[in-house]
Amino acid sequence: MIRYSVTLPPRVLAGLRRETGAAAPAECCGALIGLVRGHDMEVRTLIPVPNEAHAAATYHIDAEVVLRLERQAASTSQQVIGFYHSHPATSAEPSATDLELAAPGYVYLIVDGRAGEIRCWRLRDDRSGFTELPISLLAGAA
Amino acid sequence: MSAFVQLPTALREYTAGAARIETDAPDVATALSQVTTRHPVLRRHLFTDSGELRGFVRVYLNDDDVRDLAERERTPVRPGDVILIVPSIAGGEHVASTFSRDEVSRYARHITLHEVGWDGQAKLRGARVAVVGAGGLGSPIGMYLSAAGVGTIGIIDFDVVDLSNLQRQVLYATGDVGRKKVEVAATRLRALNPNISVVSHDVRLTRENALEVLAEYDVVVDGTDNFPTRYLVNDACVLLGKPYVYGSILRFEGQVSVFAGGAGPCYRCLFREPPPPGLVPSCAEGGVLGVLPGIIGSLQALEAIKLILGRGDTLIGRLALFDALTFRWRELKLRRNPDCPVCGDQPTVTALIDYDEFCAPGENMDAPQPSHAIPQITAGELKQRLENGDDILLIDVREPFEWDIANLGEYGARLIPLDQVLERRDEIDRSTDVVIYCRSGSRSAGAIRQLRAHGYERLFNLRGGIRSWAQEIDPAMAMY
Numbered sequence: 001m002i003r004y005s006v007t008l009p010p011r012v013l014a015g016l017r018r019e020t021g022a023a024a025p026a027e028c029c030g031a032l033i034g035l036v037r038g039h040d041m042e043v044r045t046l047i048p049v050p051n052e053a054h055a056a057a058t059y060h061i062d063a064e065v066v067l068r069l070e071r072q073a074a075s076t077s078q079q080v081i082g083f084y085h086s087h088p089a090t091s092a093e094p095s096a097t098d099l100e101l102a103a104p105g106y107v108y109l110i111v112d113g114r115a116g117e118i119r120c121w122r123l124r125d126d127r128s129g130f131t132e133l134p135i136s137l138l139a140g141a142a
Numbered sequence: 143m144s145a146f147v148q149l150p151t152a153l154r155e156y157t158a159g160a161a162r163i164e165t166d167a168p169d170v171a172t173a174l175s176q177v178t179t180r181h182p183v184l185r186r187h188l189f190t191d192s193g194e195l196r197g198f199v200r201v202y203l204n205d206d207d208v209r210d211l212a213e214r215e216r217t218p219v220r221p222g223d224v225i226l227i228v229p230s231i232a233g234g235e236h237v238a239s240t241f242s243r244d245e246v247s248r249y250a251r252h253i254t255l256h257e258v259g260w261d262g263q264a265k266l267r268g269a270r271v272a273v274v275g276a277g278g279l280g281s282p283i284g285m286y287l288s289a290a291g292v293g294t295i296g297i298i299d300f301d302v303v304d305l306s307n308l309q310r311q312v313l314y315a316t317g318d319v320g321r322k323k324v325e326v327a328a329t330r331l332r333a334l335n336p337n338i339s340v341v342s343h344d345v346r347l348t349r350e351n352a353l354e355v356l357a358e359y360d361v362v363v364d365g366t367d368n369f370p371t372r373y374l375v376n377d378a379c380v381l382l383g384k385p386y387v388y389g390s391i392l393r394f395e396g397q398v399s400v401f402a403g404g405a406g407p408c409y410r411c412l413f414r415e416p417p418p419p420g421l422v423p424s425c426a427e428g429g430v431l432g433v434l435p436g437i438i439g440s441l442q443a444l445e446a447i448k449l450i451l452g453r454g455d456t457l458i459g460r461l462a463l464f465d466a467l468t469f470r471w472r473e474l475k476l477r478r479n480p481d482c483p484v485c486g487d488q489p490t491v492t493a494l495i496d497y498d499e500f501c502a503p504g505e506n507m508d509a510p511q512p513s514h515a516i517p518q519i520t521a522g523e524l525k526q527r528l529e530n531g532d533d534i535l536l537i538d539v540r541e542p543f544e545w546d547i548a549n550l551g552e553y554g555a556r557l558i559p560l561d562q563v564l565e566r567r568d569e570i571d572r573s574t575d576v577v578i579y580c581r582s583g584s585r586s587a588g589a590i591r592q593l594r595a596h597g598y599e600r601l602f603n604l605r606g607g608i609r610s611w612a613q614e615i616d617p618a619m620a621m622y
Contacts, residue, residue: 029231029234058233058235059231059232060231060232061231061232062230063207070151088235090235094233095233095235097234097235098233098234100233101197101232102198103230104153104156104184104187105150105151105152105153105154105156123187125183125186125187
């Protein structure tokens with residue numbers, strides 16, 4: 001089994017909590033941009049995206065925006081590692097909606113809006129559920 | 143030269159790292175099918191078992207969303223074309239997971255409706271609605287809002303339940319007579335739906351407290367039956383920018399509309415000034431068919447719910463009129479008046495005013511009496527003067543059926559209904575003190591105004607009408 005790992009610098013962590021608080025009681029969402037070396041992913045930048053949620057979901061980032069983010073990341077030799085969103089009233093585990101609508105390959109960071117807990121997930125290739133990925137924090141100034 | 147299918151970096155692990163895959167397919171659908179047949183894990187992610195593209199997958203042909211192209215997925219592919227696969231990212235805390243099992247069962251018939259669904263039910267749960275007046279209109283308004291799962295309902299009323307309320311105020315039972323309406327209403331609404339919170343405001347809404355009380359709510363529903371409160375609620379809603387669901391009833395007729403708190407026409411665009419005091423009787427004076435507030439109040443609840451859901455066409459800009467006797471509905475178009483003193487282009491009313499004075503100039507019973515004001519006499523003072531043997535003529539300006547319920551005939555009172563006062567004024571002696579009364583003091587004030595215009599001077603209004611006599615002097619008197 002492949003072991004993926006995700007590294008977050010403190011400023012990204014602080015940004016995630018700040019965005020979650022500012023959007024509550026709505027969900028916030030955005031992209032995680034950074035570097036990938038083999039199966040190690042290092043998030044460098046958090047890009048908040050306006051939530052365009054519609055009836056089926058409580059956060060939504062349109063493909064047009066994803067395309068722009070992909071091109072933006074590629075222009076700085078980085079890539080879109082994944083996306084984050086908050087769960088204002090439930091835990092940081094993926095919901096049934098998250099599973100139903102999940103895109104493969106990306107990591108999903110979920111912030112528990114109540115406890116502030118942050119967990120990281122990646123869709124399994126049989127789409128049966130998510131595998132949790134360990135998050136390591138990068139030491140250093142925010 | 144062939145065409146290519148290009149993948150974002152996150153999907154390249156399913157193509158052994160390849161960013162672009164060559165294809166000689168004639169159209170977009172065939173190209174996707176060809177590429178994913180070569181890479182089965184990618185296929186599982188992009189297509190459902192029945193072969194449909196999954197909801198998150200968006201396909202672009204040379205930067206054009208294929209959904210926007212005439213032939214969509216069947217659009218032909220030419221050499222050098224690039225087919226881009228891009229995911230849209232969605233999900234989130236499913237609203238459903240935040241409802242308890244009991245709530246799901248309770249709201250099942252709502253959730254089934256496409257126009258409500260989980261999101262709509264969550265909006266109702268998050269909504270805060272003020273219900274001004276817990277009477278005939280406030281009863282169905284409160285009950286339907288509570289049943290619908292409106293998360294916070296504020297009930298504003300200062301009255302107690304009276305036996306005469308039970309003919310139409312379905313929130314109350316016979317045993318509730320004498321109890322505070324806000325207390326009984328809150329208990330009843332919580333019993334109907336324990337998932338909501340009911341806030342009791344045991345106050346009379348006034349210019350001093352209205353902005354503070356109503357600011358807490360998203361929608362204001364008016365269930366009151368008097369003009370001062372109606373203008374007060376309207377002006378407060380315009381100043382606060384909150385939608386105001388209006389309803390009124392009298393005898394067999396009802397009205398309902400939605401005033402859009404600054405954005406649409408307001409009550410003052412429709413009625414710039416109140417009618418002269420006494421012209422429009424209250425329900426207590428004019429009567430009301432008990433089921434009518436049930437109909438109009440339910441429609442107010444309906445409009446409040448539509449405002450919360452953001453669904454359907456509300457009554458903003460329309461006034462619906464219902465005649466229960468003939469069963470006819472009429473609808474009037476309302477336009478915002480650019481000269482409206484409250485919501486117009488250059489408003490002159492920018493803070494709440496004295497609405498008692500606005501609706502009945504010179505009759506504010508609590509204010510110091512100016513010289514032109516109508517002299518008042520209290521029930522206690524009247525009783526004292528009658529016992530002293532003072533020469534006082536008592537005139538009752540109510541309707542005969544009201545006289546039959548209770549009257550002051552034993553003190554020589556004479557019945558002259560309001561609409562006969564002028565033609566029968568010769569029956570009223572100008573040389574003696576005359577005390578005029580009605581049920582609560584409003585029609586009698588109107589009668590005094592009319593008589594003064596014909597030179598009568600020694601006229602007194604029985605403050606609070608025969609109701610205050612019943613309360614203070616003769617508790618055995620039948621009251622209504």
